[in-house]
Amino acid sequence: MLFKDQLYFVRENMKKNKMRIFMTVLATAMGTAFLIVLASVAFGLHDTLIKDVLEQETVNQVQIYGKDDPNSQGITDEDIDYFQSLEHVRAVRKQSYLRQSPRVSLNGYETSPHTVAVDMGALETGGTPLEDGRYATSSDEVVVGYHFYEQLLKEDTDPEDMYDENGERIDDTLYQGAVIGETIDLTVSRLINETDTEEKTYQVTIVGVTAEPANEWQQDQTLYTTFDFYQSVSEYTGTPGGELYFQEEPMDLTFYYDEVTIQSNNLENIQTLTKTINDEGYYGYSVASELKQINMLFTIAKAGLIFIGAIAVIIASIGIFNTMTMAVTERAPDIGIMKAIGASPKTIKQIFLLESSIIGIMGATIGTLVSYLISFLVNIGLPMILEAVFEEQLPDGFQFSSIPWTLVIIAYTICLLVTLISGSRPAKKATKIDVLSALRREL
Structure with a gap:
């Protein structure tokens, strides 16, 4: 059976059970939307914090506060000459407080x-x-x-x-x-x-x-x-x-x-420069060196929120399992006819996996669109509410929710995997239907 014939068979059977399919897609969409919106909070706050750090004048600098030497009274011109001799150094700014x-x-x-x-x-x-x-x-x-x-x-x-x-x-x-x-x-x-x-x-x-x-x-x-x-x-x-x-x-x-x-000539070399200075016994600090810790912290937060959101998708998969199980039961005569005319178990299994995949893709697409709408409304409405309640102006560009394309891909992947797993057992059951029993409608 050609793929287009399989697709036609799935489409016609889905039309017969529009309400049940609609409710299953709706549940999948809600689970996907919950996953994306929940994780988008971590992405939004991460983007805002990183943007704030990168806008700081000190992001491309290493600040030296002294030397790890009990006999040292401070930074001298000899130390300045050493700093200026290092690679990737654009300028060395020195200052003393009155x-x-x-x-x-x-x-x-x-x-x-x-x-x-x-x-x-x-x-x-x-x-x-x-x-x-x-x-x-x-x-x-x-x-x-x-x-x-x-x-x-x-x-x-x-x-x-x-x-x-x-x-x-x-x-x-x-x-x-x-x-x-x-x-x-x-x-x-x-x-x-x-x-x-x-x-x-x-x-x-x-x-x-x-x-x-x-x-x-x-x-x-x-x-x-x-x-x-x-x-x-x-x-x-x-x-x-x-x-x-x-x-x-x-x-x-x-x-x-x-x-x-110490001003570096580019941001890529700032961490290497900081490490070199610290290894030489100086107390050096760079804002950019914190980006690694910040990214690690938010990566853990994102993974945790995606895991929690995936639970909602897994719950929605129960509906997909029930829908596909009922579809196998209702279409037993059709399965018997396909087997009688030579359809292989592999083809029958593909048909039902294709149907569960379509349900998952439809749910993921609708959930993603709803997620973008919710994210847009949150970024507009929540700051207004917080500013009205606390009477404080939030920083420009602050966003609570951000949905990058990577999050959408992750959501689609999770949703598709869950729907395939949910539909695999009913699809396997369909391949074991006896032809004579199916034709007699005695399944």
Whole structure:
């Protein structure tokens, strides 16, 4: 019997039992939809988290915090030379924190920003963009963070008076002008004895503003200076980084870097680079190195949810088994006629397996379409509900459900395997029907 004849036989017999076939397909579709929608939550959250990680500026960087050496006081220029000699390194950015918060004055506004000395050349090479202006080239020039102006407070203003009753910043307290090209007074302090302090004011010019951070929740209010300025403050205070404590004996002002960031030339080499650095006794950390753990965790979650969803498909297979068993019983005379005219047991078995496969494919197709609809509605409706209940804005691009083509293939495969297994026993039973008994309708 040709395949098209088998298909015609199956189609005609399915038409005779439309309601029973419909209910069986419906059960299979519900099981498939449950499997896909359940697993899509893990896929959606995984995609959102990975996207968030990859959008971070630090994803292609290795941060060095020190050395695994009790005699080491910090990262030196010798270490920087070693980092620059490594393969796959695009730039090495070094920075040291000013160990006091200087007072900054700008056109009647004041703030005490977090101040960091950085290598401006490496900052540019490393791909840290500027929103406006340029990088500093001398000790009397600085670069400020994108949100620097937001912390400028009008002189003699109580911080508690910055916001109105609705929590909005009052315009009078907010700096309104541009900062590029403005000269600021930067005042640092030092202890001249155990109790008394004195101050020194530097005049520096703002020449650049960093670009807006990738994530809305990130705030960059930092003041970036050159290492020459950092060294001059250290020499003035007599302490490393301008730290405020009194020391009668002159201190060792050897320059050490508080933090070093190594920029890789591509994301593929970041884990190898991190391992090389850690093996050399440095404390290195990369956000990208966490991707392996994140992927492993979500792979386990996906497998678990797919397994739970597969149980629903297995339950639906009971309906397929009953449907095919009844089909064998009802079609006993037809089976007897096929055997009488020479149909082999293999052909008869193929016919019933083909019917169960069609039921499974129809159910999987309908379930997949319904799954996409549910996923679409969940991604639109659930964020609206959560934002209304918790009054918090979810990050842009956040999705609870995602259905990749791999999940659809997995669902189809599971559904097809289950339906074939469910239909195999009734199909085998059909091959054992006696011809004479079938023709006498005495099955």
